[in-house]
Amino acid sequence: MRILTVSHFYEGHGGGIERVAGHLCRQFTQLGVQAVWAASDADQPPERDVEAVPLACVDPIEKVIGLPMPLARVRAIRALAREMHRSNAVVVHDALYMTSILALLMSKAFRKRVVLIQHIAGIPFSSRILRSVMALANIVITRPMLRAADAVVFISDTVRHDLVGTPARIPFQLLFNGVDGAIFHPASGPLPVPEAPAAISILLGTRRILFVGRYVEKKGLSVLRALAAFRQDLAFLMVGSGPIHPGKWGLANVHDLGVQSPQALADLYRGADFLLLPSVGEGFPLVIQEAMACGLPVVCGEPSNRADPGAAKWLRGVAIDLTDPDGSARRCADAIDSLALTSEERAAMARYALAQYDWRATALGVLTLAGGGVAKP
Structure with a gap:
């Protein structure tokens, strides 16, 4: 056939x-x-x-x-x-x-x-x-x-x-x-202290916010820029490419890593504190499922958090309004500050993703x- x-x-x-x-x-x-x-x-x-x-x-x-x-x-x-x-x-x-x-x-x-x-x-x-x-x-x-x-x-x-x-x-x-479970899975054993990607300086103890996707408007790049501007205590690791260039924002806490291999991306999922995807008009982005399989907490634009009813309990949805990036950024910050999955919840999320997807x-x-x-x- x-x-x-x-x-x-x-x-x-x-x-x-x-x-x-x-x-x-x-x-x-x-x-x-x-x-x-x-x-x-x-x-x-x-x-x-x-x-x-x-x-x-x-x-x-x-x-x-x-x-x-x-x-x-x-x-x-x-x-x-x-x-x-x-x-x-x-x-x-x-x-x-x-x-x-x-x-x-x-x-x-x-x-x-x-x-x-x-x-x-x-x-x-x-x-x-x-x-x-x-x-x-x-x-x-x-x-x-x-x-x-x-x-x-x-x-x-x-x-x-x-x-x-x-x-x-x-x-x-x-x-x-x-999800390719051979690549995207939780770390074996206790999580090591994450190292910063090559050529990037991140202070020990700084929370790492990972974004993965195309650098386009619908992915919420204006929201990410606003959030990074007023939350200098967070480090933003940007993975992707497109017509918008995060490296030109002039923000020291924003690091454009470009396109990464699946293996490198899996390491970033395992070393970050959150995946943040403040996008609109999405279905169920593959990067959310990959992050789940690695045990990484996810903050995403609504209604992607409800795309799979069985996974909704682990995903934090945020109302994203591209006409109000500052307000959307504040809501993302609140979600990041309030979302705290236990190690048991993260393990359960990973097991679910690897079995379901x-x-x-x-x-x-x-x-x-x-x-x-x-x-x-």
């Missing part, structure tokens, strides 16, 4: 959706399925395990407003059509991208079964115009695509509720993203919806 996965970018872009697409493609291969991945050629495609089909695109919108929205060129449309013809089924990641729209339309034209995995709902941008555009796009594009897909997967119960209501107006499956199980669920016969788990 040949499964075509379509996303807006490859993993090298650094976003959560493309990381999920990469994990699932590799799982498809391990399960004996021929995995093909089509995405924008803006980043380096995977070099092994997955057959890559880079699509010629331009991405002017992200450079202006930080919203990734690659636009396909004519030769990209032709390449996608060729792969659609050769594939047995199609897995599309998120509805609001041109590559996703093209893939769903082509799947209908070629009579291929399509599984749509929806990661996000609306994004409350600070700009009223962008908020209105996003709301309209979900009405005009996202909801019709959800109805048109042969099967729909949500990776967050809150995204499901926002887009199809409760009770849901269409059939769906709730499949959480997985499994890439193989998620991939099997997607393949079942795609109609593929695969090996037993």
Whole structure:
């Protein structure tokens, strides 16, 4: 069986959706399925395990407003059509991208079964115009695509509720993203005194606040900047990349570590005091699940803390308003100061994450919806 996965970018872009697409493609291969991945050629495609089909695109919108929205060129449309013809089924990641729209339309034209995995709902941008555009796009594009897909997967119960209501107006499956337990897990034995990353000076005893994600508006970078400015007693370790540059904020307690390998990221989870993700318009970001698996307390923007009802008791949600970064920063500070998980609670959270979030199980669920016969788990 040949499964075509379509996303807006490859993993090298650094976003959560493309990381999920990469994990699932590799799982498809391990399960004996021929995995093909089509995405924008803006980043380096995977070099092994997955057959890559880079699509010629331009991405002017992200450079202006930080919203990734690659636009396909004519030769990209032709390449996608060729792969659609050769594939047995199609897995599309998120509805609001041109590559996703093209893939769903082509799947209908070629009579291929399509599984749509929806990661996000609306994004409350600070700009009223962008908020209105996003709301309209979900009405005009996202909801019709959800109805048109042969099967729909949500990776967050809150995204499901926002887009199809409760009770849901269409059939769906709730499949959480997985976690690589070989990399992301608690430290064995007592936690050592954490060392500062290379070339960074952090006073012993200073609490370390870890951020992992794209450096874009929706991830709450303005909130992080405001928080770092008035909480000099905290050290902020920033992992990611994007059009916003935390290293240029002029704040001595903000350390831009750039993109990190999974192994290095796991060490940062184990050495930090909190993961702080003051983002908006999210489903269930993969970094939250990875932090949980490492036993790291999480403060995140609402409603991501409720994406998995079974995990909600360990996650502290904060109301984030991008039009009021100072007020949002104060609420984040209150959450950081008041959240105190015991060692037993952190261990229970890690056990839950490692048992509940499994890439193989998620991939099997997607393949079942795609109609593929695969090996037993």
